[in-house]
Amino acid sequence: MSGTIQERDTDVLVVGGGGSGLATAVQAAQLGARVVLVEKNDELGGTSARAVGSVSASLTDLQRRNGIRDSLDEHFEDMGAFAGENVHRDNLVLRRRYVEHTGETVHWLQSLGIAFFGPMPEPPNRHPRMHNVLPNAGAYIHWLRRAALKLGVEILTSTSATRLIREDGRVAGAECTGPDGTTLHIRCTRGVVLAAGDFSSSVELKREHLGEDKSRVEGINPTSNGDGLRLGIEAGGRLLNADLSLWGPEMRFVAPPKKLLVQRLPPVKPLTAIMQLALRFMPDRLLRPFIMAFATSYLAPTQDLHHEGAILVNQEGERFTDETKQPWLDLPLQRDGVGYIVLDRRVAETFTAWPRFVSTAPGVAYAYMDDYRRNRKDIYHEAATLPELAAKIGVPADRLAASAADAGVLPDGTPRCARGPFVALGSVKSWIVMTDGGLAVDEHLRVLDEADVPVPGLYAAGSNGQGGLLLEGHGNHLGWAFVSGRLAARAAVTDPRPA
Numbered sequence: 001m002s003g004t005i006q007e008r009d010t011d012v013l014v015v016g017g018g019g020s021g022l023a024t025a026v027q028a029a030q031l032g033a034r035v036v037l038v039e040k041n042d043e044l045g046g047t048s049a050r051a052v053g054s055v056s057a058s059l060t061d062l063q064r065r066n067g068i069r070d071s072l073d074e075h076f077e078d079m080g081a082f083a084g085e086n087v088h089r090d091n092l093v094l095r096r097r098y099v100e101h102t103g104e105t106v107h108w109l110q111s112l113g114i115a116f117f118g119p120m121p122e123p124p125n126r127h128p129r130m131h132n133v134l135p136n137a138g139a140y141i142h143w144l145r146r147a148a149l150k151l152g153v154e155i156l157t158s159t160s161a162t163r164l165i166r167e168d169g170r171v172a173g174a175e176c177t178g179p180d181g182t183t184l185h186i187r188c189t190r191g192v193v194l195a196a197g198d199f200s201s202s203v204e205l206k207r208e209h210l211g212e213d214k215s216r217v218e219g220i221n222p223t224s225n226g227d228g229l230r231l232g233i234e235a236g237g238r239l240l241n242a243d244l245s246l247w248g249p250e251m252r253f254v255a256p257p258k259k260l261l262v263q264r265l266p267p268v269k270p271l272t273a274i275m276q277l278a279l280r281f282m283p284d285r286l287l288r289p290f291i292m293a294f295a296t297s298y299l300a301p302t303q304d305l306h307h308e309g310a311i312l313v314n315q316e317g318e319r320f321t322d323e324t325k326q327p328w329l330d331l332p333l334q335r336d337g338v339g340y341i342v343l344d345r346r347v348a349e350t351f352t353a354w355p356r357f358v359s360t361a362p363g364v365a366y367a368y369m370d371d372y373r374r375n376r377k378d379i380y381h382e383a384a385t386l387p388e389l390a391a392k393i394g395v396p397a398d399r400l401a402a403s404a405a406d407a408g409v410l411p412d413g414t415p416r417c418a419r420g421p422f423v424a425l426g427s428v429k430s431w432i433v434m435t436d437g438g439l440a441v442d443e444h445l446r447v448l449d450e451a452d453v454p455v456p457g458l459y460a461a462g463s464n465g466q467g468g469l470l471l472e473g474h475g476n477h478l479g480w481a482f483v484s485g486r487l488a489a490r491a492a493v494t495d496p497r498p499a
Contacts, residue, residue: 005183010036010154012492013174013188014195015161015228018046019478020462021195022144023485024492026112028193029151031493036186037153038176040160040227045141046197047221047434047463048481052361053137054120054130055109055482056475057102062119062131070127075099081124082472089241091468093443098469098476101483106131109482113143115272117279122474130475134275139267140478159184161227164192164235164458171235171457191457191492194439194447195485196228197221198463200248200432205229209242209437216332217249220431228464232439235458236449240468242437247477249328251339251428252300253359253379299359299367301341301425308350309416310343311407312428317395319403328430340381340393340426342404344417358425372425381424389422434477438466444495445488461488 012028014021017039025037058075076099080087106116119128133139148155158179165173165187173187199205200219205226207215229239265271306312306323314320314334321330331339348369350356357366372380383389386404390397407416439447439460446454447465459465461484463477471477 005185006178007185007187008036009173009187009189010034011188011190012036012489013038013186013192015174015192015231016046016194016196016462016464017041017044017155017157018195018197018462018481019048019140019144020464020481020485021046021193022141022148023482024193024195024461024489025153025155026144026147026151027486027489028493029148029153031489033190033489033493035148035151035153036156036188037148038156038159038161038174038186040158040196041223042158044145044155044157045138047224048478049137049141050221051137051478052474053133053140053478054118054475055102055106055116055133055479056122056125056129056473057106057119057131057479058099058127058129059103060106060119060131061110062106062116063128066119066128068119068127070129072099074126075102075129078125079470079473079476082476083470084472086244086246086470089244089468090470091240094441094467094469097443097487098480098483101487102479105479105483105486108486109140109143112147113269114139114267115269115276117276125473134272135265135267137478139272142267156184161196161231164231166235169456171455174231188457191459191495193445193485193488193492194228194232194458194460194464195462195488196231196464197224197226198435199226199229199437200224200245200435202226205242206432206435209239210245210435213329214245214249214432217328217430217432218332218337220248220252220433224434228460229437229439232447232458232460232464235447236455237439237447237458237460238450239437240440241466241470242435244436244470245432245434246436246470246472247434248432249430250300250433251328251331252431253376253425254427254429256376256378299361301359301428302357304356305341305343305347305351305358309347309407309410309414310341311403311417312339313342313395313400313403314339315395317390317397317399317403319407331428331430337429338427339429340395340424341428342389342400342417342422342424344419344422346414346419348421348423369423379426382421384421386420386422389424393424393426434463436466436471438463438468441465441467444491445484446491446495459488459492461485
């Protein structure tokens with residue numbers, strides 16, 4: 001009932017039920033702590049459940065089984081190579097902590113029932129490190145939730161943490177609002193771990209830290225509103241690298257109207273065992289149609305399409321930007337934020353084989369035009385003429401024809417959008433997959449104040465506890481979610497209480 005206040009206590013309170021929050025809860029419970037986890041959404045999962053599902057790790061059994069001789073030092077150095085011009089902004093202490101614990105964390109996930117295939121290569125990693133989950137990223141949430149419940153973790157969904165409770169200078173819990181409006185005061189003896197995701201869907205925080213143009217770009221997870229970050233700041237914490245958004249804005253194809261088969265498969269052990277064998281021994285010609293479900297989902301089309309002559313039009317059939325620069329910043333200004341990539345026969349024939357792919361799920365597969373023709377009939381439109389194409393995608397024929405006529409030529413003089421048949425891919429929208437600003441934390445994931453002093457009783461994991469760590473490269477954000485969750489749990493359970 002609204003207005004009612006309920007009191008309860010626990011050892012560790014986890015705010016957020018995505019990958020990092022669940023990893024925190026499971027690890028804390030394994031260490032003997034009583035744990036309550038609150039999640040504002042109706043279901044667990046967060047952004048982790050939307051991922052392709054790779055974890056970048058070194059010194060794993062899968063590496064050894066495949067004859068890969070890796071080292072922590074090489075892994076550490078390769079992460080710096082991903083950072084590029086931002087490398088001076090990286091948190092080297094957290095980078096070292098990450099690489100030291102990735103291998104054991106993959107083994108820990110496997111012990112819970114999670115199955116991987118790989119590892120797969122991704123330059124500039126000098127060794128294959130991408131461990132891809134089977135059958136999909138939902139497996140992380142399924143097995144972590146199962147382990148949490150088995151260990152006695154109390155999971156409260158549709159429950160939001162609205163403010164932190166402080167007693168005697170220490171964070172001692174949180175005030176939460178339950179699904180029926182009930183106010184919960186959840187007090188904890190060991191600490192609160194913030195694991196509530198990034199701020200990619202907070203217009204206010206994006207405007208403050210990323211600027212007006214990026215604030216218009218939607219977050220791929222509509223509930224990533226920076227709630228945990230706000231709680232940390234209110235308690236005296238501060239953000240690092242909040243002006244970085246290394247995973248967007250970018251254009252992506254809209255999701256299929258219904259989940260693909262591979263996204264609906266249950267993460268049960270007999271199925272994942274069969275999949276592991278198939279991925280290892282099945283001929284490519286039989287395996288490829290299945291794998292294409294990864295690479296034609298709602299991934300980003302390569303900018304090479306536009307460099308080769310494709311144009312981008314809005315729902316009025318009009319070009320509205322220079323496609324070769326930053327079209328993802330202009331697309332949100334169009335009606336419904338929607339566009340279509342239009343290309344002619346010459347461009348379509350260019351993207352039919354390596355190295356000219358339309359999209360890729362790194363370490364999994366590359367998708368070409370024929371793959372989209374077969375797998376994404378909802379976004380693949382082909383016609384002999386531009387008027388016929390306009391009818392298929394629902395844009396004015398005269399404006400589409402004018403856009404093609406005014407598209408000009410490539411630097412080598414080749415006309416753009418000049419010869420049929422024509423193809424439209426879309427719709428496409430602009431998204432920010434995740435932002436990179438996180439609370440400043442020490443090596444134990446304790447939240448730090450402006451003077452770099454730990455805020456007593458407060459920890460952060462995942463995006464909330466990114467602490468200036470740069471996570472370029474596929475598999476690092478998800479890897480950090482699990483590694484940091486486990487480290488935060490260990491610290492919260494074992495930190496001595498002040499006298």
